[in-house]
Amino acid sequence: MNSLWKTIVRTRFVSMNLLLVVAVALGIAAASAVGAPPAFDGQRAFADLEAICAIGPRISGTEGMQRQQDLLVEHFTKLGAECAVQEFDVAHPQTGEPTRLKNLIVSWHPAATERVLLACHYDTRPRPDRELLPRFRDLPFIGANDGASGVALLMELGRQMGSLSPRYGVDFVFFDAEELVYVNGRDDYFLGSEHFAKTYKATPPNYKYVAGVVLDMVADKDLKIYYEVGSLHYARAVSTSVWDAAKRAGVKQFVARRKHEVRDDHLPLNEIARIPTCDVIDFDYPHWHTRNDIPASCSAESLGAVGHVMVEWLSRLPDFSPQR
Numbered sequence: 001m002n003s004l005w006k007t008i009v010r011t012r013f014v015s016m017n018l019l020l021v022v023a024v025a026l027g028i029a030a031a032s033a034v035g036a037p038p039a040f041d042g043q044r045a046f047a048d049l050e051a052i053c054a055i056g057p058r059i060s061g062t063e064g065m066q067r068q069q070d071l072l073v074e075h076f077t078k079l080g081a082e083c084a085v086q087e088f089d090v091a092h093p094q095t096g097e098p099t100r101l102k103n104l105i106v107s108w109h110p111a112a113t114e115r116v117l118l119a120c121h122y123d124t125r126p127r128p129d130r131e132l133l134p135r136f137r138d139l140p141f142i143g144a145n146d147g148a149s150g151v152a153l154l155m156e157l158g159r160q161m162g163s164l165s166p167r168y169g170v171d172f173v174f175f176d177a178e179e180l181v182y183v184n185g186r187d188d189y190f191l192g193s194e195h196f197a198k199t200y201k202a203t204p205p206n207y208k209y210v211a212g213v214v215l216d217m218v219a220d221k222d223l224k225i226y227y228e229v230g231s232l233h234y235a236r237a238v239s240t241s242v243w244d245a246a247k248r249a250g251v252k253q254f255v256a257r258r259k260h261e262v263r264d265d266h267l268p269l270n271e272i273a274r275i276p277t278c279d280v281i282d283f284d285y286p287h288w289h290t291r292n293d294i295p296a297s298c299s300a301e302s303l304g305a306v307g308h309v310m311v312e313w314l315s316r317l318p319d320f321s322p323q324r
C-alpha cells in the first residue's frame with residue numbers, strides 16, 4: 001500500500017477521479033483486512049476437483065495415487081505448510097502382495113501443541129461396484145465426489161490458511177485406503193485412518209489433537225448435510241460447533257437434524273485415537289460407487305458452501321482443550 005501512495009504522490013497529473021477510485025479501493029482493502037473472513041472460492045476448488053479427476057483413478061498403491069500425492073505435496077509446500085508422509089505396508093486384498101500405503105499430513109503452525117485435524121480420504125474405490133449391470137462394474141471409477149471432493153476442498157482451504165489465525169494448530173490429513181475394497185465383506189475399510197489412529201495412540205506425539213472433522217462426499221450438486229449419528233455419539237460438541245458455524249455463515253445446506261449412520265474414517269479416530277471427530281458427509285448421493293461419480297455430478301457451489309463453513313469454523317473455534 002505504501003508504494004502505491006508513493007507512486008501517486010510522484011505522478012504530477014493525477015486526476016481527482018483517479019484519486020477517488022484509489023481511495024475507495026484502499027478503503028475496501030482496509031475493511032477486508034479487518035474482521036472479514038477470507039473468501040473461500042468454490043470455483044477454484046472445483047477446478048482443483050477437475051484436476052484431481054483428470055489424473056484418473058487414484059487407487060491405493062497405484063501410479064495415479066502417487067501422481068496425486070506429488071501434486072498435493074507441491075501445492076501445500078508452495079503455500080508454506082509442512083508436509084509429512086506416513087508410510088506402511090499392507091497385503092493387497094487381491095494378490096496378497098505387499099502394497100505401500102501413504103497418509104499425507106499437512107501442518108499449519110506446526111509448533112502449536114494443541115491441534116485440530118481436518119481429514120479426508122484421497123484414494124478411490126477400485127471399481128464402480130454399485131453399477132446395476134455387471135459389465136459396467138469393471139469400468140474405471142473416477143470418484144469426483146467420493147475421493148476428490150474432500151481433497152479439492154482442503155486444497156482451496158490451504159490457500160486461505162495464511163489469512164486465518166485459528167485458536168489451535170491445524171493439520172490436514174489425507175488418508176490412504178479408506179476403501180481399498182474389491183469385495184465387500186472380505187476386504188477391510190479404513191486402513192489409512194486406522195494406522196494413523198493406532199500410531200497416534202502407541203507413540204503419542206508431543207502435541208494433542210483436541211478435535212477433528214472428516215470431509216467426505218461434499219460436492220454433490222444437490223447438497224444436504226445432516227448430522228451423522230456416530231458423530232453425535234462420539235463428538236457431539238465438535239458436531240454442533242460445525243453446524244453452528246454453518247448457521248452463522250448462513251449456509252442452508254447444513255441441516256441440523258440427524259439422518260444417516262455412516263461407517264467412515266472418523267470411527268478409528270474416535271474409537272482408537274480418542275480424538276473427538278465428526279463426519280461431514282452428504283450420504284444421499286445417487287451416483288455413489290457408480291461410474292457417474294464424475295465432475296458433472298458435482299458443483300462449485302456445493303464445494304463453496306462447505307468451504308465457507310470450514311473457514312467460519314476455523315475462524316471461531318470453541319474451546320476444545322481438555323479441562324485441567
Ligand code: ZN
Nearest residue numbers: 125146179289
Ligand atoms: Zn466410497
